[in-house]
Amino acid sequence: MDIFVQQIVNGLVLGSIYALVALGYTMVYGILGLINFAHGDIVMVGALVGLSVFHALSGSGLPVPLVLLLAVGAAMVVCMALGVSIERLAYRPLRHAPRLAPLITAIGVSILLQYSAALVWSKQYIPMPELLSPTRFTVLGAHVTDLQAAIFLLACGVMAGLYWFITKTRVGTAMRATEQNKEVAGLMGIDINRIISLTFLVGSGLAAVAGIMVVLYYGIGHYSMGFILGLKAFTAAVLGGIGNVRGAMLGGMLLGIIESLASGYIGDLTGGFFGSNYRDVFAFLVLVLVLVLRPSGLLGQASGERA
Amino acid sequence: MRIFRALPIITAAAAAIMLSACGKEEATSAASKAPATADQVVIVKIGVAAPLTGPQAHIGNDIRNGVQLGVDDLNAQGLTVGGKKVKFELLAEDDEANPTKATTVAQKLVDSKAVAVVGHFNSGASIPASKIYSDAGIPQISPSSTNPKYTQQGFKTTFRVVAHDDQQGPTLANFAVRKLGAKSIAVIDDSTAYGQGLADAFEKTVKELGAHVVAREHTTDKDTDFTAILTKIKGTNPELIMFGGIDPQAGPMAKQMASLGIKAKLIGGDGIQTPNFIKLAGDASEGQMASMPGLPKEKMPGGQEFMNKFKSKFNADVELFAPMGYDAVFVFADAMKRAGSTDPAKFLPEVGKTRLQGIIGPIEFDEKGDLRNGPITVYVVKDGKWEALETVVPGGAPSPQAAAAPKIPAGATQAGY
Numbered sequence: 232m233d234i235f236v237q238q239i240v241n242g243l244v245l246g247s248i249y250a251l252v253a254l255g256y257t258m259v260y261g262i263l264g265l266i267n268f269a270h271g272d273i274v275m276v277g278a279l280v281g282l283s284v285f286h287a288l289s290g291s292g293l294p295v296p297l298v299l300l301l302a303v304g305a306a307m308v309v310c311m312a313l314g315v316s317i318e319r320l321a322y323r324p325l326r327h328a329p330r331l332a333p334l335i336t337a338i339g340v341s342i343l344l345q346y347s348a349a350l351v352w353s354k355q356y357i358p359m360p361e362l363l364s365p366t367r368f369t370v371l372g373a374h375v376t377d378l379q380a381a382i383f384l385l386a387c388g389v390m391a392g393l394y395w396f397i398t399k400t401r402v403g404t405a406m407r408a409t410e411q412n413k414e415v416a417g418l419m420g421i422d423i424n425r426i427i428s429l430t431f432l433v434g435s436g437l438a439a440v441a442g443i444m445v446v447l448y449y450g451i452g453h454y455s456m457g458f459i460l461g462l463k464a465f466t467a468a469v470l471g472g473i474g475n476v477r478g479a480m481l482g483g484m485l486l487g488i489i490e491s492l493a494s495g496y497i498g499d500l501t502g503g504f505f506g507s508n509y510r511d512v513f514a515f516l517v518l519v520l521v522l523v524l525r526p527s528g529l530l531g532q533a534s535g536e537r538a
Numbered sequence: 539m540r541i542f543r544a545l546p547i548i549t550a551a552a553a554a555i556m557l558s559a560c561g562k563e564e565a566t567s568a569a570s571k572a573p574a575t576a577d578q579v580v581i582v583k584i585g586v587a588a589p590l591t592g593p594q595a596h597i598g599n600d601i602r603n604g605v606q607l608g609v610d611d612l613n614a615q616g617l618t619v620g621g622k623k624v625k626f627e628l629l630a631e632d633d634e635a636n637p638t639k640a641t642t643v644a645q646k647l648v649d650s651k652a653v654a655v656v657g658h659f660n661s662g663a664s665i666p667a668s669k670i671y672s673d674a675g676i677p678q679i680s681p682s683s684t685n686p687k688y689t690q691q692g693f694k695t696t697f698r699v700v701a702h703d704d705q706q707g708p709t710l711a712n713f714a715v716r717k718l719g720a721k722s723i724a725v726i727d728d729s730t731a732y733g734q735g736l737a738d739a740f741e742k743t744v745k746e747l748g749a750h751v752v753a754r755e756h757t758t759d760k761d762t763d764f765t766a767i768l769t770k771i772k773g774t775n776p777e778l779i780m781f782g783g784i785d786p787q788a789g790p791m792a793k794q795m796a797s798l799g800i801k802a803k804l805i806g807g808d809g810i811q812t813p814n815f816i817k818l819a820g821d822a823s824e825g826q827m828a829s830m831p832g833l834p835k836e837k838m839p840g841g842q843e844f845m846n847k848f849k850s851k852f853n854a855d856v857e858l859f860a861p862m863g864y865d866a867v868f869v870f871a872d873a874m875k876r877a878g879s880t881d882p883a884k885f886l887p888e889v890g891k892t893r894l895q896g897i898i899g900p901i902e903f904d905e906k907g908d909l910r911n912g913p914i915t916v917y918v919v920k921d922g923k924w925e926a927l928e929t930v931v932p933g934g935a936p937s938p939q940a941a942a943a944p945k946i947p948a949g950a951t952q953a954g955y
Binding site for chain 2: 234237238241242244245353354355356358359361364365367374376378379449450451453456459490491492493494495496498506507508510
């Protein structure tokens with residue numbers, strides 16, 4: 232039983248990271264109908280900027296919370312600037328082009344970001360300096376570190392804040408209006424370009440937070456780390472219903488738990504025929520099943536246009 | 539030395555004669571230009587192929603630097619082969635630890651007329667590349683590839699200067715069961731030729747020794763999240779966890795074991811026995827163990843001197859396989875000297891007859907090209923540093939495949955000692 236609880240805990244931590252990244256995909260898709268494949272690489276940039284700050288300040292004697300805050304701050308500033316500039320330079324000129332053009336541009340931006348990062352940070356794995364020493368406690372027989380708990384709680388907090396921002400504030404309302412119909416929203420006096428920039432700003436900020444979490448949790452950063460992470464988060468967004476903010480949160484958590492349970496139990500359930508190395512297969516199998524049975528995702532509304 | 543610089547054209551032309559295994563036209567045209575001076579210098583190109591970028595770049599560059607040091611030392615000594623002065627030149631290629639890229643760079647080395655190759659680092663790269671070297675007839679010495687299959691393909695050109703996994707896996711297993719007294723062991727591999735080969739060999743011996751393998755899990759060489767499989771393993775209560783893989787995975791794995799409250803120790807092969815593992819795992823590296831073919835760097839016959847030389851030249855510490863790369867160059871040079879030729883067709887048979895005292899100890903190959911009696915050392919992390927625990931010499935226990943594909947005519951193999 233405690234093994235099962237432990238797998239759920241593992242899944243929730245992994246899922247928190249997926250959910251934060253998935254939000255970036257889903258918000259951009261909701262407003263532009265664009266799958267921003269560069270989003271995973273923005274997470275990578277956030278992670279590596281954070282690592283650089285940790286390395287620069289780890290021996291400086293500054294209090295740990297301040298170092299963390301500075302790292303998150305630096306990562307957010309860089310990622311937000313990057314996200315907004317990418318939209319301005321790469322996507323806005325193509326806004327009225329056929330859908331395939333911005334999609335391919337997004338893939339191009341992704342590759343550009345990866346290899347720029349390889350130039351800046353080299354292609355080596357970058358280890359995280361010893362900064363935190365997580366303490367462990369037990370919940371329902373499962374071991375949880377304070378770091379894991381902090382990741383989960385912070386992710387939930389950020390998502391709650393985002394949900395409040397989108398549903399309760401004026402700007403959030405404008406975002407939802409833009410999502411529903413750009414032209415009409417424009418006629419109502421909403422500055423569409425500003426709202427789209429804001430969407431990239433918020434999404435990239437979340438990506439930076441997710442990047443720092445990855446670095447703190449796994450203790451390792453690498454120029455190509457954003458690719459698989461982005462793919463998983465995209466899967467999570469589709470699972471929950473792409474374009475739907477609550478769906479991205481749910482999809483992220485679900486995907487984390489599915490992966491955890493799959494790698495924990497596949498071997499036993501199939502008598503050793505499938506090993507735990509098949510966990511990604513199961514994650515993507517879930518994606519295929521969702522697309523076949525419920526194309527708009529778990530929480531998505533059926534629309535004429537399918538994701 | 540002035541005459542060396544004065545004769546670049548002659549040397550290049552002479553090299554072309556010496557090196558042209560194929561392409562007769564080229565050789566004859568070059569010959570007409572080369573005056574037959576007594577003190578002409580032959581340029582001999584030695585290739586080195588290893589991952590010089592990517593997650594394993596630190597290990598690949600270590601090998602490259604070791605080979606570079608070997609080439610420089612040989613050039614400083616001024617080697618004479620068949621009455622002609624020989625100058626070695628290094629061609630370094632990056633295989634990115636990628637099997638496909640490995641065949642591309644192997645072909646590139648062959649095309650640029652390397653007469654011998656030190657490489658590759660990964661078994662998964664050495665094995666596909668070995669076919670290309672074999673077809674070209676140039677000898678290949680891997681400083682580090684430990685997958686048994688590498689020398690079992692029946693090629694006359696494949697050699698290695700490390701113990702292989704059929705020796706390393708069982709040595710680790712013996713250590714785990716006999717020395718540590720582990721009765722229940724979990725095994726994880728990273729689904730690569732190296733990791734899976736090592737884990738399979740380990741698992742087999744553990745079972746033969748009567749201990750239980752309570753879980754066999756797999757991950758990939760790109761993953762960083764092992765919490766799910768570690769949780770599963772935790773449920774089986776192993777006394778020891780063995781990982782067949784390399785440090786970018788082993789580091790986070792050790793960390794996650796600590797945060798899951800797993801008390802079992804991690805033990806692995808040479809891919810983990812690196813300073814990088816300690817950096818990646820941090821405090822969680824303490825007490826973890828790994829084996830490494832060869833003697834401890836400090837205990838190698840020429841180890842201390844080599845490390846000092848390496849440090850002063852590259853301003854870096856020896857990571858892993860630099861001494862093996864260094865010795866591989868000397869094996870080639872030694873074979874050329876005995877054959878009196880730098881033509882791979884002539885000195886290749888001599889490589890198999892090597893009896894050399896290298897930095898790493900006595901070097902001698904068996905009929906497959908494996909290092910005879912390659913010692914294996916088990917290390918433990920103590921106070922953030924790898925410390926040697928014990929060295930095992932597997933002895934000539936023949937593997938089942940030993941009889942297959944004799945590589946060198948029977949008469950050529952010397953009676954072993």
